[in-house]
Amino acid sequence: MGRGKIVIRRIDNSTSRQVTFSKRRNGIFKKAKELGILCDAEVGLVIFSSTGRLYEYASSSMKSVIDRYGRAKEEQQLVANPNSELKLYWFF
Amino acid sequence: MGRGKIVIRRIDNSTSRQVTFSKRRNGIFKKAKELGILCDAEVGLVIFSSTGRLYEYASSSMKSVIDRYGRAKEEQQLVANPNSELKLYWFF
DNA sequence: ATGGCTATTTATAAGTC
DNA sequence: TGACTTATAAATAGCCA
Numbered sequence: 331m332g333r334g335k336i337v338i339r340r341i342d343n344s345t346s347r348q349v350t351f352s353k354r355r356n357g358i359f360k361k362a363k364e365l366g367i368l369c370d371a372e373v374g375l376v377i378f379s380s381t382g383r384l385y386e387y388a389s390s391s392m393k394s395v396i397d398r399y400g401r402a403k404e405e406q407q408l409v410a411n412p413n414s415e416l417k418l419y420w421f422f
Numbered sequence: 423m424g425r426g427k428i429v430i431r432r433i434d435n436s437t438s439r440q441v442t443f444s445k446r447r448n449g450i451f452k453k454a455k456e457l458g459i460l461c462d463a464e465v466g467l468v469i470f471s472s473t474g475r476l477y478e479y480a481s482s483s484m485k486s487v488i489d490r491y492g493r494a495k496e497e498q499q500l501v502a503n504p505n506s507e508l509k510l511y512w513f514f
Numbered sequence: 515a516t517g518g519c520t521a522t523t524t525a526t527a528a529g530t531c
Numbered sequence: 532t533g534a535c536t537t538a539t540a541a542a543t544a545g546c547c548a
Contacts, residue, residue: 331540332527338456345532350527351461357525358457361450361542362467367430369443370472375454376491380462384494396488399468402476423523424544437515442544444516449542453525 351379359387372398443471451479464490 341347355377366373366389374395377385388395433439447469458465458481466487469477480487 331525331542333529333538333540334527335540336460336527338459340462341460346527347461349533351457351463353526354453354457354461358450358453360525361446361453364430365443365446365450365469368428368433369439369446370432371443372470374466374468376466376487377457378464378487378490378494384491384498386491392491395468395470396491398470399476399478399484399488402470406476423525423542425521425523425546426544427523428544438544440515445543452542 347380355379355385359385362387363389374399439472447471447477451477454479455481466491 341350358377359375362373362375365371371389372395373387373389374392375387376392379385386392433442450469451467454465454467457463463481464487465479465481466484467479468484471477478484
């Protein structure tokens, strides 16, 4: 989406990588917000830049998203394997 | 991005909402993958549809993202308020 | 519900200042 | 190092043989 077509592979030049990161990070956050509103969805997005900095967005709160994620994973595990131990399975 | 311009507000018609959800969900997952690759970032995305179904993507694993998120939040808290208790602060 | 199709809107790669 | 600009690629809204 720009003056030229690009291939999806790591951008070697670190300055270009930072510029692209900043632009696309804004884009994806916007998309996340729109999805939440348009479709009445709960969305959580966590991004660590290559320099290790954290960026986050949650349509509700990140705690709510992570808690719900954990519960959903436990449920999935329970359905898939009713006799297994709970917890610890939402890692993968 | 389509035949008509839309306003970003909840789509009332549930069938349209589902269709839009499915299309945009694919779009944002693609964007998340591209961001991870192009910019060498670690990305985690969790989406619950309005019907409560979970969709997820992580460039590494969700466990890795959530763990790292927790550590980053603890660090932020520590920097902001050196004498406070740790843990429990990454909720908000 | 589902999967194409394309006119149109939107995102963004390069470029400019 | 950002903040703008713009040509072009990409996403998608509305439709449907």
